[in-house]
Amino acid sequence: MNTPLQIPARTIMTPGPVEVDPRVLKAMSSSILGQFDPSFTSLMNETMEMLREVLQTSNHWAFPVDGTSRAGIEAMLCSVIEEGDKVLIPSFGRFGGLLTEIAERCGADVHLIHCEWGKVFEPNDVIKEMKRVNPKVVAMVHGDTSTGRVQPLKEIGYACREMGVLLLVDAVATVAGTEVKTDEWMIDGLITGTQKCISVPAGMAPLTYNDRIEKILLERKSIEKGLVSSEQQRLAQKDRRIQSNYLDLSQLQDYWSPARLNHHTEATTMLYGLHEGLRIILEEGLANRYDRHQKNEQALVAGLEAMGLSLFGDKASKLPTVTCVTIPEGINGDSVRSMLLDDFGIEIASSFGPLHGKIWRIGTMGYSCQQRNVLLTLAALEAVLLRHKAKLHVGEGVQAALDIYKQSEKVEA
Numbered sequence: 001m002n003t004p005l006q007i008p009a010r011t012i013m014t015p016g017p018v019e020v021d022p023r024v025l026k027a028m029s030s031s032i033l034g035q036f037d038p039s040f041t042s043l044m045n046e047t048m049e050m051l052r053e054v055l056q057t058s059n060h061w062a063f064p065v066d067g068t069s070r071a072g073i074e075a076m077l078c079s080v081i082e083e084g085d086k087v088l089i090p091s092f093g094r095f096g097g098l099l100t101e102i103a104e105r106c107g108a109d110v111h112l113i114h115c116e117w118g119k120v121f122e123p124n125d126v127i128k129e130m131k132r133v134n135p136k137v138v139a140m141v142h143g144d145t146s147t148g149r150v151q152p153l154k155e156i157g158y159a160c161r162e163m164g165v166l167l168l169v170d171a172v173a174t175v176a177g178t179e180v181k182t183d184e185w186m187i188d189g190l191i192t193g194t195q196k197c198i199s200v201p202a203g204m205a206p207l208t209y210n211d212r213i214e215k216i217l218l219e220r221k222s223i224e225k226g227l228v229s230s231e232q233q234r235l236a237q238k239d240r241r242i243q244s245n246y247l248d249l250s251q252l253q254d255y256w257s258p259a260r261l262n263h264h265t266e267a268t269t270m271l272y273g274l275h276e277g278l279r280i281i282l283e284e285g286l287a288n289r290y291d292r293h294q295k296n297e298q299a300l301v302a303g304l305e306a307m308g309l310s311l312f313g314d315k316a317s318k319l320p321t322v323t324c325v326t327i328p329e330g331i332n333g334d335s336v337r338s339m340l341l342d343d344f345g346i347e348i349a350s351s352f353g354p355l356h357g358k359i360w361r362i363g364t365m366g367y368s369c370q371q372r373n374v375l376l377t378l379a380a381l382e383a384v385l386l387r388h389k390a391k392l393h394v395g396e397g398v399q400a401a402l403d404i405y406k407q408s409e410k411v412e413a
């Protein structure tokens, strides 16, 4: 207890939290500013501006909610959904289940459709269901880390806009790792998280929404009891008000507006980290960043397959930031993960629900998504699997990944 923190060195190849650029950690050790200090509020404004660029939106509202990604999801859903609202949730993994749980707690009349884990929906199947259910909201995950799949959203977004349905999207696993076009895909409300491809510690959930959502927020706007001018005014707004105070987007947007109406106390150090993380993303450039994620994913996949391992799930919908590997017959998946961590300091992830014990999930996200990490992971995984008596094409994994890196060096030269 009395010894200073001693954090072991790790290579983190999970779907989050991932490694963080030392520049972010340095920014997070800066001294504290008061939340209304102009030096701090200008950082808030700059963060909003950078978020708009990263989320590819011209929405006015783009700011982080304090709390992990699910705080952002909950803020969006509980601020938009009212008791009895019809919400269609097409779910293709664990995080469709999270949307369902939160929507049900908001009192929604949830229409849940599933597709087999490892696949995603044909957009037309979702659109047909929208026509049948006529929901107020469609809530969907873009990239589901539990199955390593990415759902195409463009056609669904267009159909939602045409039918006057709101589209809310969990893009926690995709923003800053693969293309997410909020405006072009007509997404009304989008939530992400800091600890994945944005590569900042867990603790904030950046989100954005357009004026169709803002209209609902203003209709449901609540004013803190101590601040309303009359009891009548307070009672008048009671029926439709947003059930959460902390996650009430109508109050949060006032705090992020020039009026700076006091709500919570902003998480100073997290904001420094997010500000620096966004600066790094924009310095790299979105297109370069997506290319980097894709190249490292390709090398990882080539290496795993050359080693003789097989990947889980439908290839066409593979999420570039998460690779799901089938655990070979007779191999204890947890024992492999423990040995990777204990002997090599490398962390890969297990899996949830029906996939538990069947697949490992390897993330290639943000600062962790580097050639060095991919090669180390392949080499270490081969060594550990050999110790577990797996039958592999020895020596071929790292070579296949190196081939990808060498080819891309030639193309770039």
Ligand SMILES: Cc1ncc(COP(=O)(O)O)c(C=O)c1O
Binding pocket: 015, 016, 068, 069, 070, 071, 095, 098, 141, 143, 144, 145, 146, 170, 172, 173, 193, 202
């Ligand atoms: C797709 C997706 N949505 C939501 C979440 C929940 O995020 P958090 O743990 O930051 O609350 C996760 C976390 O892994 C996720 O992968």
